[in-house]
Amino acid sequence: MSKEIQIETPLTDGQIDTLRAGDQVRINGIFYTARDQAHKRLCALIETGQELPVDLSGQVIYFVGPTPAAPGRCIGSAGPTTSSRMDAFSPILIRAGLKGMIGKGYRGEPVRKALQQYKAVHFATLGGAGALLSKHIIDAEIVAYEDLGAEAIRRLYLKDFPAVVAYDAFGGTVYDR
Amino acid sequence: MRTIEYDTIVETVARLCIEACYNLEEDVLGTLQKAIARESNKQAKQILTQLIDNARIAQAERIPLCQDTGLTIIFVEQGADMAVSHPNDRPKATLFDAIQEGVAIGYERGLLRKSVVTEPLHERTNTGSNTPAIIHHSIAPGDNLHITIMAKGGGCENKSQFRMFNPTESKETVAGWIVEVVNQAGANACPPFIIGIGIGGDFEQCCLISKKALLRSLDSKHPDSFYAQMESELLATINRLNVGPQGLGGDTTALAVLIETAPCHIASLPVAVNIECHSHRHKSAVL
Numbered sequence: 231m232s233k234e235i236q237i238e239t240p241l242t243d244g245q246i247d248t249l250r251a252g253d254q255v256r257i258n259g260i261f262y263t264a265r266d267q268a269h270k271r272l273c274a275l276i277e278t279g280q281e282l283p284v285d286l287s288g289q290v291i292y293f294v295g296p297t298p299a300a301p302g303r304c305i306g307s308a309g310p311t312t313s314s315r316m317d318a319f320s321p322i323l324i325r326a327g328l329k330g331m332i333g334k335g336y337r338g339e340p341v342r343k344a345l346q347q348y349k350a351v352h353f354a355t356l357g358g359a360g361a362l363l364s365k366h367i368i369d370a371e372i373v374a375y376e377d378l379g380a381e382a383i384r385r386l387y388l389k390d391f392p393a394v395v396a397y398d399a400f401g402g403t404v405y406d407r
Numbered sequence: 408m409r410t411i412e413y414d415t416i417v418e419t420v421a422r423l424c425i426e427a428c429y430n431l432e433e434d435v436l437g438t439l440q441k442a443i444a445r446e447s448n449k450q451a452k453q454i455l456t457q458l459i460d461n462a463r464i465a466q467a468e469r470i471p472l473c474q475d476t477g478l479t480i481i482f483v484e485q486g487a488d489m490a491v492s493h494p495n496d497r498p499k500a501t502l503f504d505a506i507q508e509g510v511a512i513g514y515e516r517g518l519l520r521k522s523v524v525t526e527p528l529h530e531r532t533n534t535g536s537n538t539p540a541i542i543h544h545s546i547a548p549g550d551n552l553h554i555t556i557m558a559k560g561g562g563c564e565n566k567s568q569f570r571m572f573n574p575t576e577s578k579e580t581v582a583g584w585i586v587e588v589v590n591q592a593g594a595n596a597c598p599p600f601i602i603g604i605g606i607g608g609d610f611e612q613c614c615l616i617s618k619k620a621l622l623r624s625l626d627s628k629h630p631d632s633f634y635a636q637m638e639s640e641l642l643a644t645i646n647r648l649n650v651g652p653q654g655l656g657g658d659t660t661a662l663a664v665l666i667e668t669a670p671c672h673i674a675s676l677p678v679a680v681n682i683e684c685h686s687h688r689h690k691s692a693v694l
Contacts, residue, residue, distance in 0.1 A: 299518075358686040362464050363467070365464065380522070
């Protein structure tokens with residue numbers, strides 16, 4: 231088990247160059263949430279040459295649909311959803327400037343290729359530990375697609391968010407066994 | 408004939424939905440503790456510890472264990488000598504209406520995520536209430552009403568599989584396929600898993616008993632020694648896959664393998680594998 235690496239978002243190419251599959255990281259800074267339906271809408275906009283509701287250049291998307299926030303809290307339970315459901319969409323977003331994603335589980339070959347070609351990284355975090363992970367989210371605000379409810383795009387501010395580099399920008403993966 | 412108040416059922420279902428999503432069952436916590444003691448992979452040990460921390464935070468700070476608070480599955484066993492009172496304003500309301508109302512109230516009051524869409528392929532509009540819940544109803548002797556709710560996450564349900572085998576197939580072939588299903592579920596379905604297995608019945612009964620199997624205590628053994636042995640052999644084989652917690656390797660890919668069987672047609676050997684994530688949320692009440 232390697233030492234934890236501190237990461238700030240937005241991600242730079244220099245930072246991505248240093249990350250290898252299996253590295254344990256703590257992430258600080260802004261993340262955007264998006265799941266299936268938000269991905270579908272974002273990619274439809276890109277493919278028809280329209281402007282996105284959020285600028286994703288250099289940004290990181292967290293695949294999450296949180297529970298409603300209790301009074302006095304910014305978010306409810308907020309763990310990752312299955313990454314592979316976003317496989318059809320992620321290469322399009324990576325080509326448009328997305329630099330990182332965080333979810334749980336495997337990514338397909340087109341995503342792995344896009345990570346290498348455009349220098350981006352995919353992190354995995356603790357599936358089924360939404361209560362614990364919510365403690366590392368200190369701000370949350372809906373910025374697009376409010377009609378999607380839990381699936382709306384939120385801007386999150388993360389503090390010491392625990393994750394592991396699941397797929398690096400050099401073709402490496404933590405899941406080879 | 409005993410009568411149970413409609414509103415009592417509504418409130419009970421609402422409470423069970425909330426409690427299931429905030430408080431992990433003792434048998435799951437105990438099995439996680441034992442897994443930590445046995446686990447040889449340092450990172451896996453750390454993840455299992457984080458899962459126990461997660462349960463502690465969920466209970467102490469009232470944050471749902473997982474953001475996917477599930478599709479609600481209700482097993483209701485109605486005593487043949489009991490009936491449900493009708494609310495004054497809805498003389499035709501039934502036991503099923505009370506259950507659906509309880510789910511809607513529980514998910515709203517408990518700040519649980521509503522994860523049900525009206526129809527699957529076209530608009531996929533969220534119903535906004537986490538209803539309809541899926542209700543499995545049965546009749547039993549007596550005048551009690553047994554209600555069990557399960558909050559079943561989508562990630563693990565997506566990796567569940569069903570297969571028809573030839574009736575002459577060996578136990579080893581069936582077991583080999585089950586292990587492969589678990590291996591394919593891998594990191595995507597939030598290991599360590601609880602594996603519910605249905606063997607026998609027909610197409611739909613087989614899947615149903617694979618889900619019912621998940622309601623057994625994780626420490627329990629199948630009453631038939633043949634299947635009890637199959638459970639322990641499968642658990643040992645699955646835990647040698649090195650999928651591990653979160654799919655990052657380790658000795659703990661499953662916490663339990665639970666088999667349920669049913670009589671079946673001479674031509675058939677149906678087998679269903681219902682994958683359940685470590686956030687195994689279910690609660691029961693008897694009225």
